[in-house]
Amino acid sequence: MQLDVAVDLLTKAKTFPTNYRRTGFASAQASAKEAVLKRLRTTNKHFAYEAPHEPIADAMKRLEATFLNVVVDTVTESLTDRFETLGLMRDRFGVLLNFQKLDDQALSNQCDNLCMTLGTGNESDIDGKELAVAVKNLSSLPSDDMTALKLLTFLHKKHLEELYPNLWVALRIACTLPVTVAASAERSFSKLKLIKTNLKSSMGQDRLTGLAIININHEVGKQVSFEDIIDDFVSKKKP
Known part of the structure; x- marks a missing residue:
């Protein structure tokens, strides 16, 4: 999301x-x-x-x-x-989406604020001044209403990463910010009580780890062929 x-x-x-x-x-x-x-x-x-x-x-x-x-x-x-x-974080990263509607002064101020947001002390992931110049000279976009991910995809397809490095970094950070309150790690731990119950108290660490990995990566697990796993298991058990 x-x-x-x-x-x-x-x-x-x-x-x-x-x-x-x-x-x-x-x-x-x-x-x-x-x-x-x-x-x-x-x-x-x-x-x-x-x-x-x-x-x-x-x-x-x-x-x-x-x-x-x-x-x-x-x-x-x-x-x-x-x-x-x-909402506060969206406002700080809003310059990446509404820069076409801002005047020069507002654009410069918001880029500086974003630079401070992505910085610690005297170091920052982006340069606010260069970002303002970059987005101001950005070529026409295919749509006026683009999400951060669509804009990032547009830069990638047009191979504009090196031409707009500050915009590229800022968009990558904006697209990877956590949104949901339940992280994947928390959901993974909540699955343990379903995997290891009182009826499975003798389960070893290797088996528990394997079942947890399968549960966490369930989308990949659904693509695994059970027949191949069975054949591999049988081949190892043959005398």
């Missing part, structure tokens, strides 16, 4: 709970009533009606205020808080 694409998707995702808070309760009521009526027509059952202890309008209003709105607000706040850092 690319950083700029992830932030755009999250921005669109935040609009759903915001809109749902205004109209979701009414639509949920209509869907529930339709589902109940459909169920009754299907089963041909009739239920006796009992007068509620609380007026229906007040009960529905309380349900909306104390349950639905609380859940929707929690979802919205979680999206905002959890991915605030992603």
Whole structure:
């Protein structure tokens, strides 16, 4: 998942709970009533009606205020808080995508800020001044709305790596920034409890390591031929 694409998707995702808070309760009521009526027509059952202890309008209003709105607000706040850092990083690397829309001063300032972001002390992975000159003189792009990965691919196909070294390095860093909160290493450790259970307590280290590698690289494992593995195993066991 690319950083700029992830932030755009999250921005669109935040609009759903915001809109749902205004109209979701009414639509949920209509869907529930339709589902109940459909169920009754299907089963041909009739239920006796009992007068509620609380007026229906007040009960529905309380349900909306104390349950639905609380859940929707929690979802919205979680999206905002959890991915605030992603938005900040997208803004710092934004010059790589919107440089065509910036004037000379804004372009120079944002390139300098990116240089500071990718630097430690007096050393940096890129030169901000050279990056500003490079993107300003960059040849026309095939599209005005390109992601960082598409722009990186464009430079690679046109063999422009040496001509725009600072842009090339900055794009490579932008495309490899981690986006998800669960790293591959964490997912790998979570698989251990599925591989080594109480029923497999006698499993040795070599077997455990092999099964873990197969699980981590499951896409490669699916391409392995079981028949070849069986033939290889049989050939080693032959006297």
